[in-house]
Amino acid sequence: MAxxxxxxxxxxxxxxxxxxxxxxxxxxxxxIPLWVADMDFPVAPCVQRVMEKSTAKxxxxxxxxxxxxxxxxxxxxxxxxxxxxxxWRVDPADTLVINDLVQALFAxxxxxxDPGDAVAMQTPIYPPFRDAVRDTGxxxxxxxxxxxxxxxxxDAKDLAExxxxxxxxxxxxxxxxxxxxxxxxxxxxxLAQLAAEKDLIVISDEIHSDIIFDGRRHIxxxxxxxxxxxxxxTLTSATKSYGFAGLRCGVVHFGSKSxxxxxxxxxxxxxxxxxxxxxxDATVAAWTSGEPWFAGxxxxxxxxxxxxxxxxxxxLPEVKVRSPEATYLAWLDFSALDLTETPYDFFLNxxxxxLSPGAAFDPACERFARLNFATTRxxxxxxxxxxxxxxxxxS
Amino acid sequence: MAxxxxxxxxxxxxxxxxxxxxxxxxxxxxxIPLWVADMDFPVAPCVQRVMEKSTAKxxxxxxxxxxxxxxxxxxxxxxxxxxxxxxWRVDPADTLVINDLVQALFAxxxxxxDPGDAVAMQTPIYPPFRDAVRDTGxxxxxxxxxxxxxxxxxDAKDLAExxxxxxxxxxxxxxxxxxxxxxxxxxxxxLAQLAAEKDLIVISDEIHSDIIFDGRRHIxxxxxxxxxxxxxxTLTSATKSYGFAGLRCGVVHFGSKSxxxxxxxxxxxxxxxxxxxxxxDATVAAWTSGEPWFAGxxxxxxxxxxxxxxxxxxxLPEVKVRSPEATYLAWLDFSALDLTETPYDFFLNxxxxxLSPGAAFDPACERFARLNFATTRxxxxxxxxxxxxxxxxxS
Numbered sequence: 001m002a003x004x005x006x007x008x009x010x011x012x013x014x015x016x017x018x019x020x021x022x023x024x025x026x027x028x029x030x031x032i033p034l035w036v037a038d039m040d041f042p043v044a045p046c047v048q049r050v051m052e053k054s055t056a057k058x059x060x061x062x063x064x065x066x067x068x069x070x071x072x073x074x075x076x077x078x079x080x081x082x083x084x085x086x087x088w089r090v091d092p093a094d095t096l097v098i099n100d101l102v103q104a105l106f107a108x109x110x111x112x113x114d115p116g117d118a119v120a121m122q123t124p125i126y127p128p129f130r131d132a133v134r135d136t137g138x139x140x141x142x143x144x145x146x147x148x149x150x151x152x153x154x155d156a157k158d159l160a161e162x163x164x165x166x167x168x169x170x171x172x173x174x175x176x177x178x179x180x181x182x183x184x185x186x187x188x189x190x191l192a193q194l195a196a197e198k199d200l201i202v203i204s205d206e207i208h209s210d211i212i213f214d215g216r217r218h219i220x221x222x223x224x225x226x227x228x229x230x231x232x233x234t235l236t237s238a239t240k241s242y243g244f245a246g247l248r249c250g251v252v253h254f255g256s257k258s259x260x261x262x263x264x265x266x267x268x269x270x271x272x273x274x275x276x277x278x279x280x281d282a283t284v285a286a287w288t289s290g291e292p293w294f295a296g297x298x299x300x301x302x303x304x305x306x307x308x309x310x311x312x313x314x315x316l317p318e319v320k321v322r323s324p325e326a327t328y329l330a331w332l333d334f335s336a337l338d339l340t341e342t343p344y345d346f347f348l349n350x351x352x353x354x355l356s357p358g359a360a361f362d363p364a365c366e367r368f369a370r371l372n373f374a375t376t377r378x379x380x381x382x383x384x385x386x387x388x389x390x391x392x393x394x395s
Numbered sequence: 396m397a398x399x400x401x402x403x404x405x406x407x408x409x410x411x412x413x414x415x416x417x418x419x420x421x422x423x424x425x426x427i428p429l430w431v432a433d434m435d436f437p438v439a440p441c442v443q444r445v446m447e448k449s450t451a452k453x454x455x456x457x458x459x460x461x462x463x464x465x466x467x468x469x470x471x472x473x474x475x476x477x478x479x480x481x482x483w484r485v486d487p488a489d490t491l492v493i494n495d496l497v498q499a500l501f502a503x504x505x506x507x508x509d510p511g512d513a514v515a516m517q518t519p520i521y522p523p524f525r526d527a528v529r530d531t532g533x534x535x536x537x538x539x540x541x542x543x544x545x546x547x548x549x550d551a552k553d554l555a556e557x558x559x560x561x562x563x564x565x566x567x568x569x570x571x572x573x574x575x576x577x578x579x580x581x582x583x584x585x586l587a588q589l590a591a592e593k594d595l596i597v598i599s600d601e602i603h604s605d606i607i608f609d610g611r612r613h614i615x616x617x618x619x620x621x622x623x624x625x626x627x628x629t630l631t632s633a634t635k636s637y638g639f640a641g642l643r644c645g646v647v648h649f650g651s652k653s654x655x656x657x658x659x660x661x662x663x664x665x666x667x668x669x670x671x672x673x674x675x676d677a678t679v680a681a682w683t684s685g686e687p688w689f690a691g692x693x694x695x696x697x698x699x700x701x702x703x704x705x706x707x708x709x710x711l712p713e714v715k716v717r718s719p720e721a722t723y724l725a726w727l728d729f730s731a732l733d734l735t736e737t738p739y740d741f742f743l744n745x746x747x748x749x750l751s752p753g754a755a756f757d758p759a760c761e762r763f764a765r766l767n768f769a770t771t772r773x774x775x776x777x778x779x780x781x782x783x784x785x786x787x788x789x790s
Contacts, residue, residue: 019456020458021454038457055446058437058443059414059641060639060640061416061418062417062431063415070641099494102665103666103668135663136663246456246457246458247673249671268530271505273498276643277643279671
């Protein structure tokens, strides 16, 4: 099995508990943490090599890479990768390299809207999307994703009805966190048409675009058409698929020169800072040489996903779940269990498994939770067994 | 000699040229780079250890430190250090941890002034001070530092005259880059009095506050009085004195809760991002355990400074220089040489020594250059010998 070759099951709970990570240190050691979107695998060898090389040299001063600012190396690696993976040609000069994508969400809201304006987004949604709107004095326009009996889908009709003149921005998350949907060309084209009609700027968070299962293809929103590109800011980062979120590094791509100018007229790039060189070096290594490792990681994640969906179908049939097309996150609906507490509290207390509480993604989703399956098979199996026992053992 | 114990002279040009650093890669390999404010020494053992430990574990995910966000560890280390070194008690909760201090300069201008407002600063000055004002559509009010025959001084009378109602902010740089002055209590008190009279916010960049010679003492501006603190934002970072600017990490301290609130009402902290965990870990290590190494580095720097001043006095007596009281930077006035090009161009072309051009610090200082003496003694001696030969060999 490909994943065995990459030893993704070799890491032990004891080793993971030695990490000084948010995922493994937030809860007591007997809790299995399947929450924050971090992977439990050792990083790709190319990432580890670049870190070891930099540490061996003790070379931590103001850095230059290939005769330029380090950020340009990340921008160039981004451009190469977009063309190779998605056939999308971009100019490195149209990017900004920043710490993390939450920073980019806040910056985009401030740059492209005024207080009182509204930002539309498909819900449920990764909580910082909500924070970036609410905490800057803007208004959230929620466009819920209904389950069409097969999967969660974009409700373009509902969105169109909600797009009043106050909505200036559409926050897109594709692949979608937490539903795991990979939006298809027709869906993206419909959104692009709406954006054009209503003159919206689209902020497209595509951080999960590597983690796509079953041979599906990710389509960058800005690659749909020149018109779509001209109004699209694409956000991505290698940290999610290569497991180094602590080092920080994200790329913001503007689909037109004028969009970048408009952004920079409100947000000076030096206000955002540039990430440390370890984050940049790791990003360049991952995007340039990380594909062989990632192929193994992806096999492992897909196989974990299949195990998760099979276990739920067999042992927890009351739990509604759609098999994620992307991401290492599953969005679970526990409503039919009629738990007396939230699923988050129930599984933390009764199964010692930490999920992400559904209400953080959507106030209407209190009976949901998100499960992160980017761990070893034994850990995932143990967590699922505990969850099944807790549900079956309810009094 | 203390510095020998720390092997600060052991590093060779060949090793330095292997660095991927801005300082050593910007120019051709035959140029001795005495420009950007980075040191040529290996980092402190405690910094190297923390980097090696983190690399050995490959632990790069979302991080936790002592049960809290990593930024809090840097804030706590900052608070401990301020009390121990300067007897200044601060609350870690009154800080923000950011990438770099240039980011903080831009953020402060945007938070505390409006376009068209003015920001006062002592000139010459570290170029990003100028950028942060000009690039955000504000106006620079220059308060030149005259040479009183002994050293560069604050001209408080001139400053008072320039403080019209448009000046909302005073950018202080203490110790001062590029003159190397350590402002004394009387000078700081005079500035605090002016700030109170004119209701100015003071942004005090104290990044060089470790690098103080001849037993002088740094006084944090905010420690002058509660009144001064209430209007002061202090900026500092371990990266300058411990040599890891590429990793990024700076601390912004607000002298009152209401000042922080006022800042955050205009600049949401999540817009600024948080630095990668390597920069934070290195900062905590430096501030917690770096003092023994730094004492040796400081001895070395002071001895380099003495050698520089002695050489100039003996071999380049036309060059005016005041012995820096702080920083590893010397501000050299080459006016009397009547060079036909700027000193920067002259020494780059004729001596193959790269200095920082004076005009970047003050348009009126075209005949000045800044020299960074944080290198090994042999490299410094070679650079000075080349400079002397170039001046003496002029036709």
